[in-house]
Structure formats: structure tokens, C-alpha cells
Amino acid sequence: MSEMQSASGDAPLFDQSFQTTGQIHVDCPRMTASRVDVYYGDKQAIYDVSLDIARNEVIAMIGPSGCGKSTFLRCLNRMNDTIAGCRVSGTIKLDQQDIYDKRLDVVPLRARVGMVFQKPNPFPKSIYDNVAYGPRIHGLARKGDELDEVVETSLRRAGLWVEVKDRLTSPGTGLSGGQQQRLCIARTIAVSPEVILMDEPCSALDPIATARVEELLVELQKNYTIAVVTHSMQQAARISQRTAYFHLGRLVEVGETTQIFTNPQHKLTEDYITGRFG
Amino acid sequence: MNERQQVVYATVQASLKRRYARERRFRTLGLSAIILGLSFVLLLFADIISKGYSAFVQTHITLPVYFDPQVIDPSGQRDPAKLARANYRKLVRAPLRALFPEVQSRREKRQLYRLLSTGAAYQVQAMVLADPGLIGQTRQLALLADDDVDMINKGHIDQASVEERFGTAYWGWLQQLKQQDRLHTRWNSGFFTSGDSREPELAGIGGAMTGSLYTLLVTLLLSCPIGIAAAIYLEEFAPRNRFTDLIEVNINNLAAVPSIVFGLLGLAIFINLFGLPRSAPLVGGLVLTLMTLPTVIIASRAALQAVPPSIREAALGIGASHMQTVFHHVLPLALPGMLTGTIIGMAQALGETAPLLMIGMVAFIVDVPNSPLDPSSALPVQVYLWADSPERAFVERTSAAIMVLLAFLISMNACAVALRRRFERRW
Structure with missing residues (x-):
């Protein structure tokens, strides 16, 4: 807290009239969040966040720990539903459809908006079964050949095929950390989602594995819309087109990545970018 | 070193001896507790084996x-x-x-x-x-x-x-x-094949073993699916509210209810109300099911809780339904823990005597039962019956029956431990 105060003097950090700096809207958004508030029990984690995510862009969400960037990301495919006492208000739309609509089924939503987690979490099954699980449960590929093809394509896209093609039946948990994370990405893209959410996908990986995953993100961007939460500003700068800066549950500033890193408009963003805190 | 650092150093040095002495005392205490416990176990085993080994010839x-x-x-x-x-x-x-x-x-x-x-x-x-x-x-x-x-x-x-x-x-x-x-x-060999008898040389544990087997079979067939299903529902699907809290408290309480109370319940409900046969392993199994259910449910819930949330998230994140997540991913990982709990519950049921007394499995039964509906005894009850008999020859038979019972218990518990070892932390 003391850090925050030193960043902006003794005045309260955010007042009633707080507005996000920068362009929150884009021309043809894939996802639109407007006026989203999130509560964990009595504690409010996100305040009035509105943000568009464009088609085929990589948007990075950065900010100090506890700023709500992961919480916001998890709202986008309703993973927060699994947390007891979590409440979301406001609207989030995927292709103009409200995903918090009572009538909306969360299962197909999560097939359309996939998620990759901070810690690689392959199922304790074979590499093949890990990737094939999604297509199997959704009935995307029933026949053996068809499934083989989906698995191969997904592993190829995740840049893992060459490394694992000879040991598809060995357990996914036996791979190295970076390979596991790429396996998780392959598992996610095997169900052909429209949006992939990634919650600090490289924080548990070494620099070489991180570089591979980053390359992969750039590659995947051609086909998917990707939202990445990251702690590393360099990573955000390397992979994203747009960057959103979160602070204490507010979306402080959003804009073109180059602009955010070279010419931040808000004082808090500037302080964070220049390493004064966080 | 300045003055302050010297004082600190001296104080730390002075206190070291006392600190280490305290640690040594604690270790000695713990070690002696273990030695005491072990020696009692050894004494028990030595006593039983020395009395009972001669019954095998x-x-x-x-x-x-x-x-x-x-x-x-x-x-x-x-x-x-x-x-x-x-x-x-x-x-x-x-x-x-x-x-x-x-x-x-x-x-x-x-x-x-x-x-x-x-x-x-x-x-x-x-x-x-x-x-x-x-x-x-x-x-x-x-x-x-x-x-x-x-x-x-x-x-x-x-x-x-x-x-x-x-x-x-x-x-x-x-x-x-x-x-x-x-x-x-x-x-x-007659000791393992024949039923009870008034003549010690003719008496065997065959009937009691078969009775225990049928009883445990009924218990296993009922408590395993019911207990695991209840645990899955309570842990994964039930809403968290007052009512489920109440259920949880009650399950924990049931685990601590004296077993003879379950025997009375079985007598009142299964025999008097439903008219099931007295002394039958079927009724014994039903009563022991009631008794082991809390153990199985508690162990199964613990096993489900131990499955890391990352596995659930992974499944949910690619669009698996709640049911699919539980049955495809959580359950396979929790199953070894559940089985361990079930086996330990079964071992507990195998050694249980009191509830069986209440439903008439304490009767003197000579025939080896052919079905769970035939009147029968059970191993621990047989031990109880023989321990009560005046003939000198029943002393060694009592001990021998205890040895057989202990052998079953130890092998069941060893099974549970082996299962736990084998499947521990696969993720």
C-alpha cells in the first residue's frame, strides 16, 4: 500500500470519476467487457473495467501483484464460476453474445474460449490422450484416423510434434516444464477455440522454454485471439499488439504496446513501466 | 566484534547448552514412547503366538x-x-x-x-x-x-x-x-475347515472364517459404492449450505458412535422390521456397512480434496462438463486413496465384535455357512466364544484364532499401504 501512495502522493489513488486512459474500444471486437465488477465475498477485486479484445490480436495484461489482471482474465471464460463466493457484474460479450447470460451454457463457452494456466497442468495421461481429450468429449473427431490428425495438427501448431511424435503414449507429466506447457497449449487448441486466455504461461518456465512459448504465441496469433496475463514487461513488449495496465482492480491504461512502453499517458503506468514499483 | 555483538554472542553461547538439552529430552521422550508401545505389541504377539502355535498341530x-x-x-x-x-x-x-x-x-x-x-x-x-x-x-x-x-x-x-x-x-x-x-x-487341517464344536479337538474356525468372509463381502459390496458415491456428491456436487454442513457434522459424529449402537439399530431395523434372518452374515454385513460408511466417506472425501485444483481447472478450461471433470480426471486420481480408506474400513469391520453380538452372530453354530443367509459366526466372535469356554484345549485355539484374525488384518492393512505407495502423487 505504501508503494501505491508514494506513486501518487497522499491523495486517494482512484476517485469516483476515474476513467481508463487510452482506447478501450476497437473496430471489430471479438470480446467486449463493459463495466465489469468482480467481488470475492465482500471484497471487491475488480472495479468497473471495460475493455475490448480485437480479432487476431495478442493483448497483454500487466500490472503489479494483486491488481486483478488474472481475475479479469478468468472472467472471460467464466472460470471464476468455480470459486466459491465469486460474483461478477457488468457484461462480457463474445461475438455480441453475453457470456454471463443465464441461458448460456458454460461448457461450449469454454470450448470457444480456451485457457492455459500458470503452472503447466497436463493430465496424468499419455501425451496423445492429453491432446485428444478435448476433441473426444466434444465429439469433434470420433474415428481413430480423424483423432490422430487432430492430435498431430495441434501438436504441430504447438511446436511440440517433432519432440514427442515417437512417444505419444508416454505420460504427459514426464515432459520437461516447457514441453508440458506447450502440451497444454496443444490441448487447448485441439478444440479450435476462438480465443485463448493465458495466465502467466511462462512464469514457471526457464528462459529458453519461455522463448519457445513466446515464438509459439506469435505464430498462433494468425489463427487465434490471445489474451495474456504476464508479469514480465519485456514479454508483453515482445509479443503483444496492445497492452492493458491494471492497478488495484482498475484498468488504468490501455493502448498500442509500443505507445504504452514508450509514451505512457498515465502517471501510474509510467511509474510501473519505468520500474518505480511493482 | 563490537561490544553489543560480543554480548549477543556470549548470550547465544550460554543458551545453547540449555536448548540442546531440551531437544535431547524431547527426543528421548519420543523414543521411549515408541519403545514402550512397540514392546507392548511385541509382548502381545509373543503371548498369543506362544499360546496359539500348538493349535496348528x-x-x-x-x-x-x-x-x-x-x-x-x-x-x-x-x-x-x-x-x-x-x-x-x-x-x-x-x-x-x-x-x-x-x-x-x-x-x-x-x-x-x-x-x-x-x-x-x-x-x-x-x-x-x-x-x-x-x-x-x-x-x-x-x-x-x-x-x-x-x-x-x-x-x-x-x-x-x-x-x-x-x-x-x-x-x-x-x-x-x-x-x-x-x-x-x-x-x-480341520482347524481351518470345520465349524465350531463343543469338543475342542473337533472345533475349527472354518465356519467363522466363512461367516466373516460373507459378512465382509456384503459390507464391501454395499459400503464401497455407497460411500464413494456419497463422498463424490458431497465433495463435488452438493451446494455448500447449512444442510450439507449438518450432514458433514453428522457423518463425522457417526464415525465415533460406539459400534454396539449400530448393532442395536441393526437388530431393530433389519431383523425386527424387515424380518431378515437372525445370525445371518447378510445382516452382519448390513450392520457393518452402517458402521464403515462414515470411515469410507471421510477417507474418500479426503482423497478427492487431495486432487490438485490444477487438474480440475485444466479439464474445465477445455470445456469438460462438471461431471466429465469429476469422472474423467478427479476420480481416477482419488481412487487409490478411496480404496485405501475402504480397505482400512474393511479391516475395522473384520475385527468388529460388538454389533454382531446384537444381531445373534454369537450363537453356537456348528455348520459352515453356505450362503450369506445361513446362520453363522464371525472370526472375532469365535474368539470371544472360545475365550469363554472352560476346556484347557480352547486356550490354544483362542490364540490360534486370534493369530488368523491378526494375519488377515495385517495383510489387509499392508494392502492399503502398498496401494497408497504405488499410486502416491501420480500427477
């Missing part, structure tokens, strides 16, 4: 038995019904009389005949029924000795007590039999 008297056609089948028709009804007692008594021609008085004769178990006649009967061709031949047969002979032969009763109880002649007969090398101990 049984004394037999080898006698030349003449399969007398005049006694067995005077008509010579070899009709099995008639063969079964013949006076075999006469056949096994004849060689005894021949061995001890000096025995004349009725009283002494009766005592002489008591060297053999009543089972000896049945032994001969079974041989004849199996092979009528034996009739007319003479065979050296190892006939089952009476329990008193067995006890004396195993050295559990000394000469003075024998002469006081059975008279001096009795001791003399035994010595003579021994000299003629007619007293032998043989592996006591």
Missing part, C-alpha cells in the same frame, strides 16, 4: 483298525445308507481294548475309550463311505485323540494333575502308547 493315536464286516455291513449289500448308519465307534474301540487287555471294569473301559475323540468314529465312517472296498481289511489309522490327550501330549498338563483328574491308569496308558510310538502330532 493336533495329536493323533495310530491304531490298527479292522474294518469288521460283521459290524459295518452284516448283510454284505454295501448299501450306502446302511453303511452310514453302522456302529463305527465299536470299530475304533476294538484296537484300544486289544492294546490294553488288563482293562476290565466298565468304568475303566469308558475312560479308556475316552482317549479317542468322538470324531475318530466319523473319520472311519468317512473312509468307508469313500471306499467300501476297505471292509474286511485292517489298516493302521491315525485317529483323532481327545482334547485331554492332546493337551497332555503337548505338555500343557503335568503328570500330577493328570493322575489327580483321570487316575493313575490313564497316565500309564498314555505312556504305553507313547512307547509304542502311537502318539503323533499332525498338521491340524
